[in-house]
Amino acid sequence: MYKVLLVDDEPAARRTLRRLLEPYGPLFNIIGEAANGGEAIEKIQALHPELVFLDIRLPDMSGFEVLQQLKEVPHIIFTTAYEEYAIQAFETFAVDYLLKPLREERIAQTVEKLQRLGRLGNTDTAPDLQALIDRFNQPVAATSLSVRTGDRINLLRFDQITYLEADDKYVWIYLVTGQKYLSGATLSSLVEKLPAHFFRIQKSYLINKQLIREMHRHYNGRYRFVMNDTNSTTLYSGRTYQQEIRKEFGL
Amino acid sequence: MFLLANFKQLFRKSIRNEWLRANISAWLIIFCFIMALLPLNGGLFEAIGEYGVGMALLGQAILVTLNTLIVFNSVRWVVRHPRFKQWSFAKHQALILVTLIVTAVSTSLLFYIATAERENIHNWQSTVLISLYFATGVGLVHVFSAYVSLERQKRMDEQSLELSRLREAKARAELEALQAKINPHFLYNALGAIADLSLTDGLRAREMTLALADLFRYSLNYAGDNYATVEEELQLSSLYLRIEQIRFENKLQYEVHTDAEAGAFRVPRFLLQPLLENAVKHGLKATDRLTSIRIDITTLEEGISIAVEDNGPPFPEELVPRYGLQSVFDKLDLLFPNRYEVLFLAQPKAVVIKMYTPKARRHV
Numbered sequence: 001m002y003k004v005l006l007v008d009d010e011p012a013a014r015r016t017l018r019r020l021l022e023p024y025g026p027l028f029n030i031i032g033e034a035a036n037g038g039e040a041i042e043k044i045q046a047l048h049p050e051l052v053f054l055d056i057r058l059p060d061m062s063g064f065e066v067l068q069q070l071k072e073v074p075h076i077i078f079t080t081a082y083e084e085y086a087i088q089a090f091e092t093f094a095v096d097y098l099l100k101p102l103r104e105e106r107i108a109q110t111v112e113k114l115q116r117l118g119r120l121g122n123t124d125t126a127p128d129l130q131a132l133i134d135r136f137n138q139p140v141a142a143t144s145l146s147v148r149t150g151d152r153i154n155l156l157r158f159d160q161i162t163y164l165e166a167d168d169k170y171v172w173i174y175l176v177t178g179q180k181y182l183s184g185a186t187l188s189s190l191v192e193k194l195p196a197h198f199f200r201i202q203k204s205y206l207i208n209k210q211l212i213r214e215m216h217r218h219y220n221g222r223y224r225f226v227m228n229d230t231n232s233t234t235l236y237s238g239r240t241y242q243q244e245i246r247k248e249f250g251l
Numbered sequence: 252m253f254l255l256a257n258f259k260q261l262f263r264k265s266i267r268n269e270w271l272r273a274n275i276s277a278w279l280i281i282f283c284f285i286m287a288l289l290p291l292n293g294g295l296f297e298a299i300g301e302y303g304v305g306m307a308l309l310g311q312a313i314l315v316t317l318n319t320l321i322v323f324n325s326v327r328w329v330v331r332h333p334r335f336k337q338w339s340f341a342k343h344q345a346l347i348l349v350t351l352i353v354t355a356v357s358t359s360l361l362f363y364i365a366t367a368e369r370e371n372i373h374n375w376q377s378t379v380l381i382s383l384y385f386a387t388g389v390g391l392v393h394v395f396s397a398y399v400s401l402e403r404q405k406r407m408d409e410q411s412l413e414l415s416r417l418r419e420a421k422a423r424a425e426l427e428a429l430q431a432k433i434n435p436h437f438l439y440n441a442l443g444a445i446a447d448l449s450l451t452d453g454l455r456a457r458e459m460t461l462a463l464a465d466l467f468r469y470s471l472n473y474a475g476d477n478y479a480t481v482e483e484e485l486q487l488s489s490l491y492l493r494i495e496q497i498r499f500e501n502k503l504q505y506e507v508h509t510d511a512e513a514g515a516f517r518v519p520r521f522l523l524q525p526l527l528e529n530a531v532k533h534g535l536k537a538t539d540r541l542t543s544i545r546i547d548i549t550t551l552e553e554g555i556s557i558a559v560e561d562n563g564p565p566f567p568e569e570l571v572p573r574y575g576l577q578s579v580f581d582k583l584d585l586l587f588p589n590r591y592e593v594l595f596l597a598q599p600k601a602v603v604i605k606m607y608t609p610k611a612r613r614h615v
C-alpha cells in the first residue's frame with residue numbers, strides 16, 4: 001500500500017490517473033493532488049507520500065526542479081507527453097516513465113514493476129539532477145539581442161545588427177535599416193551575448209562579419225570596412241587589431 | 252606599399268579638388284610614359300641637338316601639360332558624361348577611342364606647329380604617327396580593361412541574381428515548414444484530455460474533438476497560402492484558445508477586441524497561434540490566479556497592430572525567443588520585410604506586432 005500524490009497541471013490528467021489506479025484499490029492510497037510545482041513541493045513536505053506521479057512539464061517549474069527542492073525524495077513515476085527526457089529521467093530515481101495519453105495496459109505494467117520491487121526502500125538523491133535541469137531549461141540558441149528602452153523590450157535580430165559602437169557609458173546598436181538603439185550594457189558584456197561572427201575591429205567597434213560588403217586595406221595596418229546596410233556605413237579598424245583581423249579573415 | 256598608401260592619403264588630404272588631383276596624376280603618368288618612349292622619339296633628339304637638354308625637356312613638359320589638359324580632360328569628360336554612359340558598351344568605347352586619338356593627334360600637331368620648323372616633313376609625320384600609336388595603345392588598353400570589368404560585373408550580377416533566386420526558393424520552403432508545425436505535444440495533450448472527457452463529460456469531449464478537427468483542417472487546407480485574413484486568424488485563435496480552455500477547466504479566460512475594418516487585413520498565416528501558445532503558457536505560470544488573455548486588433552493609419560496580452564509574470568530581462576516567437580519573426584521577415592515592429596510591453600504585459608502596409612495593398 002503506497003501513499004500516492006498526483007501532480008499534473010491538467011485536471012483531466014489527474015482524473016485519468018485516479019481512474020486508472022482505482023482498480024488496484026488497496027495498493028494505492030491517493031492522499032492528494034497538486035496542479036503545479038509549488039503546490040507539489042508543499043504537499044510532498046506536508047503529506048510525505050511514498051510515491052508521486054509527477055508531470056515533467058509544470059507551469060511554474062519542471063518536475064526535475066521540484067525534486068531538487070526536496071530534502072527527502074519519494075519514489076517517482078514521471079508522466080509526460082514528452083518522450084525526449086525518458087532516458088534521462090530513468091537515470092534519476094524514477095520507478096517508471098509513463099507517456100501521455102495514459103492507458104490501462106501501461107499502468108498494469110507499472111503495478112507489476114512495483115510489486116516486483118516489493119517494499120520501496122529509501123532513495124538516494126540523484127547525483128546529477130542539476131545537469132538534468134540545465135538540460136531541460138537549456139535555452140535555444142539565441143538569435144537576437146534584447147534591448148530595453150523604457151518599458152519596452154526590443155528584440156534585435158543578430159542578422160539585422162550591422163555594428164555596435166561603444167560611446168562613453170553606452171553602446172549604440174546599429175541595424176541594417178539605419179535605425180539605432182541604445183543599450184546600457186558595456187561592449188564587453190554584449191560581446192558575450194553575441195555570436196562569434198560579431199568581431200571587434202577597434203576598441204569601441206564591434207561589427208557583424210556577415211554584413212560586410214567590402215573590405216579594403218587601409219594604411220598603417222588598418223582596414224576599411226564598408227558595411228552592407230542602407231547607409232553603406234564605412235568603418236575603420238584600429239591599428240592594434242591588425243593581427244586579429246588578418247587571422248579572422250585569413251589574410 | 253606602406254609609403255605609397257601614406258603618400259596617397261597625404262595627396263588626397265593636401266589637394267582637396269578632385270579635378271586637380273586627377274590632372275596631376277595624369278600629368279605624372281603621361282610624363283613618365285613619354286620619358287620611357289624617348290628612344291623612339293626622333294624629334295626629341297633633334298630638339299636636344301638644336302636647343303640643349305634643358306629646353307628640350309621643357310618642351311616635353313609643355314607637351315605633357317597640353318596632353319593632360321586637352322586629351323585627358325576630353326576623354327575624362329566623355330567617360331563620365333551620363334548621357335554617353337547610357338549608350339551601348341561598344342558605342343561608348345568607340346567614342347572614347349575616337350576622342351582619344353583625335354585629341355592626341357591634334358594636340359601633337361598643334362605643339363609641332365607652334366615649335367618646329369615647318370619644312371621638316373619627316374618630323375611632322377613621325378610626331379603624328381607617335382601620338383597616333385600612343386593614343387591607340389592607351390585607348391585599346393582602356394577598352395580591354397573596361398571589357399574585362401564589364402564581364403566581371405555581368406558575372407557578379409548573374410551570381411547575385413542566382414543567389415536571390417535561391418534565397419527566394421529557400422524562403423518559400425521555410426515558410427511552408429513554419430506553417431506546418433503545430434506543436435505535436437499540444438496534440439498529445441489535447442487527445443489525452445479528450446480521452447478523459449469521453450468518460451466523464453461526453454459533450455465537452457465532442458466540442459474539443461470538433462475544435463481540434465477545425466484547427467487541423469485550417470492548417471492543412473491553407474498550407475500553400477502564406478497570407479490569411481485577420482478574420483481567419485481570429486477564428487483559428489478562438490479554436491485554439493477554446494481547446495486550451497477545456498483542457499485547463501476554468502483556469503483560463505480570453506477576450507477578443509477588434510475593429511470592424513481589421514477583419515479583411517492580410518497578415519502572415521499562423522501568426523497569432525504561437526503568440527497565444529506563449530501567452531497561455533506564461534499566464535499559467537502565475538498559479539495563484541485565473542489566466543486571462545486578451546487579443547486587441549486595431550487598424551493604423553498605414554497598417555495594423557495586433558496585441559496579445561496575458562497576466563502572467565513579467566517578461567524576463569533577457570528575452571530569448573524560443574521556437575514560437577522565432578517563427579513569428581521569421582514569418583514577418585519573409586512577408587513584411589522591414590515593414591514590421593515587434594514590441595514587448597511591460598504594463599500591461601503584452602506582445603504587440605505592428606505591420607505596415609499602404610491602404611491600397613491591404614486586400615491584395
